[in-house]
Amino acid sequence: MPRYAYVNGAYVQHRDAAIHIEDRGYQFADGVYEVATVAGGRLIDEEPHLDRLERSLTELFIPMPMSRRALRLVMRTLISRNQVRNGMIYLQVTRGVAPRDHKFPAHVTPALVMTTRRIDFAAQEKFKKGVSVITIPDLRWARRDIKTVGLLPNCLGKQQAFEAGAFEAWQVGADGFVTEGTSSNAWIVNASGTLVTRHLSNDILHGVTRRTVLAIAREENIAFQERPFTVAEAMAASEAFVTSATSFVTPVIRIDNTAVGDGRPGPLSQRLLGWYRDYAEGLRAGA
Secondary structure, eight states, rough: OOOOEEEEEEEEGGGOOOTTBBBBBHHHHHHHEEEEEEEEEETTHEEEEEEEEHHHHHHHOOOSSHHHHHHHHHHHHHHHHOOSSSSSEEEESSBOOOSSOOOOSSSSSEEEEEEEEOOOOOGHHHHHHHHEEEEEEOOOOOTTTTTOOOOOHHHHHHHEEEEETTTEEEEOOOTEEEEESSSSEEEEEESOOOEEEESTTTTTTOOHHHHHHHHHHHTTTTEEEEEEBBBHHHHHHEEEEEEETTEEEEEEEEEEEEEEEEESSOOHHHHHHHHHHHHHHHOOOOO
């Protein structure tokens, strides 16, 4: 079956999809992106993802490429054409195509591309066995709340984690506090059973899955704190996990060379994963 992509108004076969060489996303990372989960053919947290897309574009002074109604239609059409039941959809919006010049071009049309990928979430062992993370210095710019395509420090960190045999790298600021993973938000559970994750600011991406998990915790009367935590506090925690659109709630069982808790996925992490899966499958009301 052919795989399709959406490129600036056209559905094209994925192998033929291309952008102009002077697209500012290619030359300057002048653009933003979103990744949303598809579960059972349904888009999960669609509106929060579009909220964040619009916010990121606003921060970079890039107009929305089309109305939300049109975006939703294109997303659903692409998912349908590619027959994605479970997986993800990727959206990227750049300022557009213009002769290379650092200042913003006038009268340029934003470029929009979308792709999909099938993922068998049920077969992923990370949810059952947990994962390890390493800690690295946070080398990123000061506006991490904008979901920009400028991800080179994240890629370097992810590669470092891969070479260390780890799933993720937790980035640590000069103050010694964990900011977030290279492609996920970071969480711990302290000795009293309280969830801890960093508060929203320019220092971290405002994770949509993070938002949903906090809403679920609130509904289940689980205590939580939105504040920074150190690497030492994380290593002493009873549990840890990461959240993202494709990681859901993934237990962390080791940080650097230190086991978290008893070195196995913790009970609260597993309950949150179960509740989140229920939410993604439409078995739980919207968070």
